[in-house]
Amino acid sequence: DGGITQSPKYLFRKEGQNVTLSCEQNLNHDAMYWYRQDPGQGLRLIYYSQIVNDFQKGDIAEGYSVSREKKESFPLTVTSAQKNPTAFYLCASSIKREGGFEQFFGPGTRLTVL
Amino acid sequence: QKEVEQDPGPLSVPEGAIVSLNCTYSNSAFQYFMWYRQYSRKGPELLMYTYSSGNKEDGRFTAQVDKSSKYISLFIRDSQPSDSATYLCAMSSTGANNLFFGTGTRLTVIP
Numbered sequence: 401d402g403g404i405t406q407s408p409k410y411l412f413r414k415e416g417q418n419v420t421l422s423c424e425q426n427l428n429h430d431a432m433y434w435y436r437q438d439p440g441q442g443l444r445l446i447y448y449s450q451i452v453n454d455f456q457k458g459d460i461a462e463g464y465s466v467s468r469e470k471k472e473s474f475p476l477t478v479t480s481a482q483k484n485p486t487a488f489y490l491c492a493s494s495i496k497r498e499g500g501f502e503q504f505f506g507p508g509t510r511l512t513v514l
Numbered sequence: 515q516k517e518v519e520q521d522p523g524p525l526s527v528p529e530g531a532i533v534s535l536n537c538t539y540s541n542s543a544f545q546y547f548m549w550y551r552q553y554s555r556k557g558p559e560l561l562m563y564t565y566s567s568g569n570k571e572d573g574r575f576t577a578q579v580d581k582s583s584k585y586i587s588l589f590i591r592d593s594q595p596s597d598s599a600t601y602l603c604a605m606s607s608t609g610a611n612n613l614f615f616g617t618g619t620r621l622t623v624i625p
Binding site for chain 2: 458510
């Protein structure tokens, strides 16, 4: 089955710790994204990558870092510099369609800072 | 002003009702419009994808785009309890890789 997997599903972190969220896709999509979802605020873009070894900051990149060493993988690190990291994190990948891009989402990781 | 505005609801309807969900936007460059359905604690899944103005129908779902009014709608006919979810609108401009999302409308269909 093709799709996007995220792990872990739930993650607990102590203040001051860095954590890395995994995102893997076997859809052969070039572009991948990380979003953060908070109640009442919709999805906010953290980082995105259009090709391997290249990525761009989104609207709320401060306190986060990413890498894109393989086409299939786009891990997100939430650093201790992120002041309010408790949220639902969604990874997505996209294909080009009719001049636009159709995004597919993974199941998400819920991060809670204790 | 946000680029995409969506009434967060919540919206409760009886089973079998017609549901209308709406978004407005401010950027006239948006050409691609999507509706996602998100169940609680799950990732969004794409329901409808439309380009430019007009209607698109898929089973019980109809998406409408009115670019002159900068207004998009999703209609759900014969709503079912399984339609209970949060519905997110999203849109982008030509060639752009980024989507702009509404905040989502929470829908509950009561049996």
